[in-house]
Amino acid sequence: MIRGQCNFSYKIQNAQAAGYDAAIVYALRKKSPLIYMTYPEGANVPAFYVTLETGAYLKEHARGEAGECCIFPLSYAWNKHVEKIIVWGMLLLFVISIPLLFWFARKLYPIDSPRRHRPEQTRQLPRSTVNALPSFVFSSVTSVRCHGRETLCSICLEDYREGENLRVLPCRHEFHSSCVDSWLIRWGTFCPVCRHEIRRSTSNEGNEQVHVSG
Structure with missing residues (x-):
């Protein structure tokens, strides 16, 4: 009043x-x-x-x-403001922590997979099997006519030179012997170009030989 x-x-x-x-x-x-x-x-x-x-x-x-x-002291208003910040901060931290926990869990405890437990030799070829694959000496005159039109190695991307030894896979793709031998022994059992499985071809050839000899 x-x-x-x-x-x-x-x-x-x-x-x-x-x-x-x-x-x-x-x-x-x-x-x-x-x-x-x-x-x-x-x-x-x-x-x-x-x-x-x-x-x-x-x-x-x-x-x-x-x-x-209703008029509140400044300290009360400030406390309410701080309280809201704390609540939203904790909520944001909770939302962020969920994917981080999943990420750390996958790092510490990787998910098992059949490929992870495969024996090492199933992803590699024995050197004896690799050495048994056909090879020839490259010649610019005869090789293109007899073996195809490939003039460079798809692994190292270098042109074939006279006198270099090339390896021929069952899928008919050719590579430097040193390049493809290293690939088959260390990295995979398939052709790096068409992914043809080398083990399947070699096993089929072995079965055919046994059948003929029988």
């Missing part, structure tokens, strides 16, 4: 009679000095006298038709 012509006791009595739980009286002019209010007999509601600036602030922030006003 703004300070007017009536005295403070009358204002407090009117506020209590109207059913209010407290009375706040603010000054009529700016920079008005605070004065003591006389408290009337029979008044049970608390009463306060504040400056014009404080009264205007309270009136501006009043909520609802009844004029209730």
